[in-house]
Amino acid sequence: MRKGELTRERIIAQAAPIFNTRGFAGCSMQDVMEATGLEKGGLYRHFGSKEELAAEAFKYALAGSKRLRTDKVDRTHGAVDELLAVVRRWVEAPAAVAGGCPLMNTAVDADDGNVLLRKLARKGFADWRERLCEIVRAGVERGEIRKKTDPRRIANTVIAMLEGALMMSRLEKSSMAMEDARASLEELIERIRT
């Protein structure tokens, strides 16, 4: 990697927790300059605008969280156990970058605002939903999950509950909401097992 690219990568990695913690409006280019030790000119050489940097920071944070949530998830015991493992993993390690789930933060931050960030967050949720749907569909095909199960309902239920519970747990600085959400998701997921 060339030096310019390395600097660019370093800026993104250092900006990601700031944007994820403070939100788009709450993070200024001045904040990023202070965190990276770069001058204004140095920063704008790599990113044309705050929006461009925020988008790269979001992608970086999301990729980290995705790795954390899917790496080494046990896929050897069938689809139902894979769904349970996804839930367990989230409860144990919800986010890779300081500030919580980048998807939720960006969704709430950008639902009435920044168009590019909203588009990226929508794609993030759509991809996640599709991955979960795929687990359910494969489970139905292999006879591990009941035929009448709606993959989309399971996927949306898992995502909504985990995101909502993370939001509460972070606010309350307590794992209570996460543990309760996990118990309810386990109950729902066990019921689709054949």
Added chain:
Amino acid sequence: MRKGELTRERIIAQAAPIFNTRGFAGCSMQDVMEATGLEKGGLYRHFGSKEELAAEAFKYALAGSKRLRTDKVDRTHGAVDELLAVVRRWVEAPAAVAGGCPLMNTAVDADDGNVLLRKLARKGFADWRERLCEIVRAGVERGEIRKKTDPRRIANTVIAMLEGALMMSRLEKSSMAMEDARASLEELIERIRT
């Protein structure tokens, strides 16, 4: 009400959707001045700081949402149907002030930030959880809900799922996630019926 109090109330009502939509960092006193048509001096006569105004705007938005979510909910068919009515009401009318649920917005906005707003959001969730727990406890006492039901788990599950689904539905501009969350909550709630 005196004129000064009326002005104060009007400022709060006009600031609430701005703070709820843009977040604390994304809403300036300048924005509020423009929305209210007041000069800086006029605004600061009523509120000592942006934080004070944001706190009042949050309380106003939360009170509106609470009214919307609890007014005329049918309590005549027992605890299980009351829980189902709470879910249905949320799906049909999730928030009273533009920008979505003030609790979630403030939670995500303030989880790493503003201490006063975080405290108010925590209290908002605690109150909501307690209201739901009370419905479950009354249902157990009247023999409508299974004895082994954990009121807190039901309450946290309902709140996490509704908040998470609202976040997704707002981002996707689609009721899909809300409808799926509703179906899953109905399944879980029906299972605690005696």
